[in-house]
Amino acid sequence: STIAALRGVLEEHRGAGRTIGFVPTMGFLHPGHASLMDAARAENDVVVTSIFVNPLQFGPSEDLDSYPRDLTGDAALAEEAGVDLLFVPSATEMYPDEVRTTVHVSGVSEPLEGRTRPTHFDGVATVVTKLFAIVGPCRAYFGEKDFQQLAVVRQMVRDLSLPVEVVGCATIRDADGLALSSRNAYLTPEERAAAPAVHAALQAGRRAIEGGATSPDEVQRAIAAVIEAEPLGELDYAAVVDAASFEVPDPLRGSLRLLVAARFGKARLIDNLGVEVGPALASREAQGP
Ligand code: AMP
Numbered sequence: 001s002t003i004a005a006l007r008g009v010l011e012e013h014r015g016a017g018r019t020i021g022f023v024p025t026m027g028f029l030h031p032g033h034a035s036l037m038d039a040a041r042a043e044n045d046v047v048v049t050s051i052f053v054n055p056l057q058f059g060p061s062e063d064l065d066s067y068p069r070d071l072t073g074d075a076a077l078a079e080e081a082g083v084d085l086l087f088v089p090s091a092t093e094m095y096p097d098e099v100r101t102t103v104h105v106s107g108v109s110e111p112l113e114g115r116t117r118p119t120h121f122d123g124v125a126t127v128v129t130k131l132f133a134i135v136g137p138c139r140a141y142f143g144e145k146d147f148q149q150l151a152v153v154r155q156m157v158r159d160l161s162l163p164v165e166v167v168g169c170a171t172i173r174d175a176d177g178l179a180l181s182s183r184n185a186y187l188t189p190e191e192r193a194a195a196p197a198v199h200a201a202l203q204a205g206r207r208a209i210e211g212g213a214t215s216p217d218e219v220q221r222a223i224a225a226v227i228e229a230e231p232l233g234e235l236d237y238a239a240v241v242d243a244a245s246f247e248v249p250d251p252l253r254g255s256l257r258l259l260v261a262a263r264f265g266k267a268r269l270i271d272n273l274g275v276e277v278g279p280a281l282a283s284r285e286a287q288g289p
Contacts (some may be wrong), residue, residue, distance in 0.1 A: 001093065002089070002093060006085065013045070018046050019138045020137045022048045023048070024128060025049060026053045029077045031171075033077070033143075035141070039167060039169050044139060048084065048085045048087060050086075050087040051074055054094075056095070056099065056102075056123030059120065063186075109148070112259055124153075125156050132162055137164050139164065140153075142166060144168050144169065144170055150247060163183075179198070182184045183267045186266040188265060191209050191265045194264060197230040202258045205258040206227045209275050213252070238259075240275075241256065242256065245285050
């Protein structure tokens with residue numbers, strides 16, 4: 001739970017030439033988190049997971065106080081996944097003084113999540129920088145589930161020449177398509193039954209592109225329509241962007257990402273899906289279905 005204690009152990013591992021893999025989380029762990037730990041376990045000598053509900057990345061009206069917590073369950077899941085060290089600092093351990101230094105990543109952090117949650121990505125970039133400085137990982141694992149966050153972290157690591165390899169991991173879903181998320185715990189049974197509309201909306205967007213749509217507006221409407229048809233869902237945004245720059249190509253081409261955010265009761269759910277248009281799609285079609 002202290003920075004000094006963790007550093008002490010990790011210095012020994014580094015001194016012995018061991019590689020360190022790092023999985024930062026906010027806890028209430030589920031198989032999506034476990035998939036990141038599995039990847040870290042396979043590629044590193046020592047695996048560190050952090051559990052820290054970072055106040056800096058929550059807006060004033062967001063769910064910082066109600067964010068679900070279960071340290072006992074988390075420890076069991078992490079142990080099962082082969083994690084060596086679980087770092088669980090308090091807020092005062094991480095931020096003993098007023099925070100005067102923050103990290104801002106312009107561009108990719110600004111649309112979508114950045115628009116709805118204006119201070120969110122500064123909080124993420126700052127805590128990830130700080131955790132990297134504490135852990136000193138060779139590799140760090142992030143889920144594609146939070147695709148814009150992954151893009152922000154990649155940009156930051158490139159811009160600041162941080163000595164860490166960022167590894168993106170595929171989204172783990174329930175059988176009905178709902179992406180696993182700690183915030184799914186907020187869903188009532190009725191909302192849970194309706195929530196697969198989020199993934200269905202993205203698939204509708206992908207079908208529109210595969211059916212020949214090249215207008216971002218048309219694809220955005222195809223995604224939005226599925227959420228709007230679901231009485232328990234309230235759309236925040238639906239978008240199609242270039243997967244690297246987060247700019248909107250018009251006409252649509254290249255490596256695209258479809259993204260959606262919607263509220264189901266108390267839960268704000270986000271999800272995304274990749275689609276290739278152009279040479280990549282053409283070669284896939286050439287290979288048959
Ligand atoms: P969180 O605890 O929500 O901050 O997430 C910690 C890490 O786990 C982030 O890199 C997330 O993108 C990743 N993650 C969360 N849910 C999933 C999922 N369903 N599949 C894959 N990775 C996930």
